[in-house]
Amino acid sequence: MTSTLKISALTKRFGPVEALREVSLDLAPGMRAALLGHNGAGKSTMMKIILGLIPFDAGGVQVCGAAPGSPQARARVAYLPENVAFHPALTGEEQIRQYLSLRGENPRQAPDLLARVGLADARARRIGTYSKGMRQRVGLAQTLIGRPQLLVLDEPTSGLDPVSRRDFYELLDGLAADGASILLSSHVLTEVEARTDRILILSGGRLVAEGTLPDLRARAALPVALTIRPAAGADAALATALPQAARGPDGLLRLTCTQDEKLPLLARITALGGQVADLDVIPPSLEDIYSHFSKRDGQ
């Protein structure tokens, strides 16, 4: 199958500043990719280039086999901007009806679409009276119009409560299962961790890491943290047995090791038998991996 989105050596400058440098990316149908990066790392710039809203300086971008911003590409791509806004004087239903007409779809689908994002009761109210989360849902509803092949979502879950977030990711899973590719940016790394197939980390305009979470975890080779709760009266004995461990004020022993050392270390700890009351192994979180990759390049 051909890729939905193909970016090769994309470079974009704003005056002397390089917003994006030699970024390459390939998204196959049905793939969900998360774009991570600090504010100003180039996420929104990259999305706007994919949508054809702003021009780029070098490299190539192909969206569904067409140039970004061309009528063919626009007909197949849905976008949710960061802090999506609508005219406050229109009702949710009127706004969605307009977007349906603009995509050449039947405007009568509007109530169904709004019901899918949980706005069935508010559809006749003006958007000016909506909360941020409700506006965000109107934004989501318009991305569902007309079976798009590529969804570009800039911070899609900002303003949504935890339950709505889960509903939203379920909606995305359904779209991806139907073959739509999804490129989303997010600050909430924990939800991205569970809900995407691929993670892309942008830093200072460069794609510094790309892959599945296990890939990135292995490549970062970050230390694994262990916490040990000593059995009553075994504090001193444990401290001697594990000289590298630091003892916290809460009485817990903390130590770190590399991935390779983890199993031998665990064997040593279990060999201590009754002296150990409890043991937790904490793998590096996505936050750790993210800051590892984005800091490496001088951010």
Added chain:
Amino acid sequence: MSRILAIAGAEFRIALRNRWVAIATLMMVLFALVLAAAGAAPTGDIGADRLSVTVASLTSLSVYLVPLLALLMSFDALAGEVERGTLPLLLTYPISRLQILLGKLIAHLAILALACGLGYGAAAGLALWSDPGALAGLASLWRLVWSSVVLGATFLGAGYALSALSRRPSGAAGLAIGLWLGVVVLYDLALLALIVSDGGGALTTRALPVALLANPADAFRLFNLAAAEAVAAAGGINSAAGAIPLWQSAASILLWPLAGILLAWAAFRKVTP
């Protein structure tokens, strides 16, 4: 076409909710009724029917009011979208920028047509009620209605262009008022000064007609007054009206809207969201 109408429909609904339709209509009806009542006095002297006299007065009113209404409705059209942050999303839809402009134009023109139709209609009703012979002026009333809408289209286009250029509603509003003052008020004053200083010389006879045709508001006035010769006395720059053939002023008022839209399109194409 359905896409253009989708833009137009939403735009009209927004104008309705923002009371723009009500404000524009009320303004036109009020001014037209006042003029119709006040303009009743000289009828006997001129010997023209009452409606033709009313149309002549309405022409002088529309020259100021229609451009003002058009600019007031259009200055926010693109700058407002930029400020609200609604433009980037709209531009990712499969609709061209020209289609967006045309959609807005259709909605705003419909509002102008409604306001002019009701306003002039009210004045015409008053004239017809008091003078049964006023039916003779219906043709000039119809001409006034459509040429007002066409004049409005010119200034709507100019307003969109200013809106796209300034990108902020406050800046666009200032530019729009400046344009209105310049084209509708100061331009005529400058021409008047030219006539006075030249004393009816070659400059007046040659440059003045061109200068009048080059301004959409003046061309509108010429067109309506020249077409209704019976009441030429009611106009300000009326002597010139007789010297310029009707087809020239008609061509000017019909070409200006095209220029306005092209200008707006050119400015809108430069907007990067």
